[in-house]
Amino acid sequence: MNPLTSVKGMRDILPPSSAVWNQVEAAARRIFARFNYREIRTPILEETALFARGVGEETDIVSKEMYTFEDRDGTSLTLRPENTASVLRAYIQQRLDQEPGVHKLYYIGPMFRRERPQKGRYRQFYQIGAEAIGSDSPAIDAEVIQMVLAILDEVGIAGYKLLINSVGSKESRARYNEILREALREAAPQMCGDCRRRAETNPLRVLDCKVPEDQPIIEKLPSILDSLDESDREHFRRVREFLDDLGIRYTVNPRLVRGLDYYARTTFEVTHGALGAQNAILGGGRYDGLAEILGSKVPAPGIGFSIGEDRLVMTAEEAQAMTPAVLDLYVAPMGEAALRHALVLATEIRKTGISVEVSTDRKLKRMLEIANKTGARYTLIIGDNEIASQSYTLKNMATGEQTSATRQKLLEHTQWLK
RNA sequence: GCGGCUGUAGCUCAGCUGGUAGUAGCGCCAGAUUGUGGUUCUGGAUGUCGAGGGUUCGAAUCCCUCCAGCCGCCCCA
Numbered sequence: 001m002n003p004l005t006s007v008k009g010m011r012d013i014l015p016p017s018s019a020v021w022n023q024v025e026a027a028a029r030r031i032f033a034r035f036n037y038r039e040i041r042t043p044i045l046e047e048t049a050l051f052a053r054g055v056g057e058e059t060d061i062v063s064k065e066m067y068t069f070e071d072r073d074g075t076s077l078t079l080r081p082e083n084t085a086s087v088l089r090a091y092i093q094q095r096l097d098q099e100p101g102v103h104k105l106y107y108i109g110p111m112f113r114r115e116r117p118q119k120g121r122y123r124q125f126y127q128i129g130a131e132a133i134g135s136d137s138p139a140i141d142a143e144v145i146q147m148v149l150a151i152l153d154e155v156g157i158a159g160y161k162l163l164i165n166s167v168g169s170k171e172s173r174a175r176y177n178e179i180l181r182e183a184l185r186e187a188a189p190q191m192c193g194d195c196r197r198r199a200e201t202n203p204l205r206v207l208d209c210k211v212p213e214d215q216p217i218i219e220k221l222p223s224i225l226d227s228l229d230e231s232d233r234e235h236f237r238r239v240r241e242f243l244d245d246l247g248i249r250y251t252v253n254p255r256l257v258r259g260l261d262y263y264a265r266t267t268f269e270v271t272h273g274a275l276g277a278q279n280a281i282l283g284g285g286r287y288d289g290l291a292e293i294l295g296s297k298v299p300a301p302g303i304g305f306s307i308g309e310d311r312l313v314m315t316a317e318e319a320q321a322m323t324p325a326v327l328d329l330y331v332a333p334m335g336e337a338a339l340r341h342a343l344v345l346a347t348e349i350r351k352t353g354i355s356v357e358v359s360t361d362r363k364l365k366r367m368l369e370i371a372n373k374t375g376a377r378y379t380l381i382i383g384d385n386e387i388a389s390q391s392y393t394l395k396n397m398a399t400g401e402q403t404s405a406t407r408q409k410l411l412e413h414t415q416w417l418k
Numbered sequence: 419g420c421g422g423c424u425g426u427a428g429c430u431c432a433g434c435u436g437g438u439a440g441u442a443g444c445g446c447c448a449g450a451u452u453g454u455g456g457u458u459c460u461g462g463a464u465g466u467c468g469a470g471g472g473u474u475c476g477a478a479u480c481c482c483u484c485c486a487g488c489c490g491c492c493c494c495a
Contacts, residue, residue: 008486060493064419082495111495116419118488120495127495194492205493258494269495280495308495334453368455383453397455 009115009123020313020322021126025108027154028128028307032106035147037130040105042086048076054085054294056261065113079112084262084287084304085294087131092296096133102140106130108309120275120311129284129306136288136301138235141266142242148270148282148305149248155312156321157272160281162249164268165256166236168228170289173264176227177203187217207255223254232265239266262287266303274318275311282307328354328417330376332367334383342382345407354413371397378417380410 006012013021032039048068055062067079080086087105090096096103108128117123130147132140145162152160167173180203188199191206191214198205207218228236243250250268258267267285275281284305291300316322329349333342339360346356357376359367364381371379381393394405394416409415 005486065493113494115493116491117486118490121493125495129495208493260494283495306495311495332454364453365451365455370455372455379455381453385453393453395454400455402454 007123009117011122011124016324017313017317019325020317021309023322024155024309024313024316025128028106028108028151031147031151031154032130034150035104035143037104037106037147040087040090040107041109042080042083042090042107044080044110045077046080046086046089048078050085050089050294051078051081054088054262054290055082059261061113061260065115067112067114081113082111082260083107083109083127083129083306084131084260084290087304088133088287088290088294088296088300088302091133091300092291092294097296097298097300102132102134104130104132120308120314122310126309127306128309128312129304131302131304133291133300133302136235136286138238138266139242141239141286141303142246142248144284144303144305145243145250145268146246146248148284148307151307152270152281152312155316156319157281157312157315158319159274160270160272161251162268162270163253163256164239164243164250164266165224165253166228166232166239166265167224167257167263167267167285168232169264172227172229172232173224176222176224179222179227180204180206183221187221191217204257207257218255224257225252225254235265258283258285262290262293264288268305272311272315274315280308281311281315324375326355327357327374327376328413329356329378329380330367330371330374331356331358331380331382332361332364332371333358334362334364334381338382338384338387341387342380345382345410348407349410349413352411352413354417368395380405 029039048066051066052062057063061081066081068076069078071077087107091103106129109126110124111127112124114123115121128151130144132144145164149162168176181199184199184203184206188196188206191199192209195206195209195214198209207221209218225233225236240250240252256267256269258269263285265286265288267283269283270281271279272281273279282305284303286301286303288299288301290302291298331342331346333339339358342358346358350356357374359370361367361370364383368379376397379395379397381395383393386392391404391406392410393402394410395402403416405416
């Protein structure tokens with residue numbers, strides 16, 4: 001029988017990579033705290049109807065990528081493919097609209113989409129996201145964008161590119177769809193096969209086409225920005241103005257259309273060259289009207305983003321932006337008595353806040369080898385001599401220098417651990 | 419869901435047009451040193467050659483199917 005393996009597209013995250021994940025998450029949490037965003041944890045499993053209505057029946061996500069199954073009572077359940085619908089559901093269900101102020105929430109966790117796996121795309125993938133619910137002020141849009149860029153900076157990512165656009169209200173978007181469809185009746189026959197198909201099924205996606213020959217044709221298609229109504233236009237103008245005030249550099253890309261049905265007005269995306277075909281490291285946008293779609297009687301305009309954590313970690317690892325975990329002290333006890341002594345001593349030293357591992361190997365040579373390979377900064381040798389003299393041998397692994405140290409000195413680690 | 423490429427030791431890979439796998443590099447283990455690592459030297463272990471089936475006297479090598487990974491499409495984070 002073959003050994004069991006993980007499910008296709010789902011992977012194990014092992015050390016030392018797991019440390020990078022933790023550092024990325026810690027960096028994000030620091031930034032969220034500075035912007036007064038609080039964590040929300042929603043269930044990984046929701047009723048299928050939530051995503052069908054919230055994300056949109058016609059989207060690829062809902063129509064072909066969800067992990068859906070029947071619960072024992074016949075209810076259709078789905079492993080969340082994204083988290084905005086869940087957060088909005090919680091907002092409505094928990095009546096957060098009855099509390100004052102804008103709700104600023106963040107989440108970190110796994111999402112599930114049954115797509116073909118490739119670099120930067122997994123069936124279980126992780127998102128770090130945030131939602132600001134309860135305001136349609138363009139200042140919130142700018143702040144959300146500023147915050148997500150601050151996370152990238154905190155993680156140590158450079159060389160990314162911010163793209164922004166406005167897809168307008170639901171009404172202007174529908175109007176634009178018609179205009180585009182009309183224009184494509186002329187243009188599509190000269191375009192690639194995919195575009196000819198998209199001209200019928202999803203005209204907005206034509207704008208995303210990467211076939212070089214199609215680019216001149218796409219340039220000439222009407223821009224969505226010309227279809228915006230006066231209030232959308234003003235909203236977008238003010239978002240840009242705020243971004244300018246904040247010194248944030250961006251490119252307006254009228255062809256940036258996002259795949260989820262709920263986006264309205266501001267949309268944005270950050271790409272990074274190191275990622276390959278899946279070059280979007282994060283995406284987001286405003287979703288005024290989503291609450292009503294989910295059955296809320298009160299409107300709850302909002303904007304949010306989600307970062308592809310897998311992609312962020314990949315970029316951080318390539319940029320070597322994170323520092324590996326180090327072991328401060330490796331304790332090498334020789335013999336049974338020394339081991340008993342070491343366990344007690346290690347307990348005391350750990351209380352001072354440094355990392356300590358006690359070896360269970362027997363030979364000193366072996367123990368030093370392990371200390372070296374694990375990258376321990378110091379090794380503490382405990383043998384009969386040391387127990388008798390109440391003075392241990394402390395070895396600096398980088399220099400090889402050995403000094404003797406009493407229990408008291410070890411506990412005051414600032415003396416020796418630089 | 420579609421297309422292309424790849425799949426030999428823990429990792430990176432060699433193995434020409436079929437003759438039953440490599441003193442390969444790195445890593446791992448042991449010894450040179452029964453209380454001293456990183457350098458060096460010596461020795462050692464490890465493969466159902468991704469899985470299954472077929473062709474053949476004989477398959478890692480050719481054919482088919484499946485699986486996995488990568489790349490691209492679709493789409494997205």
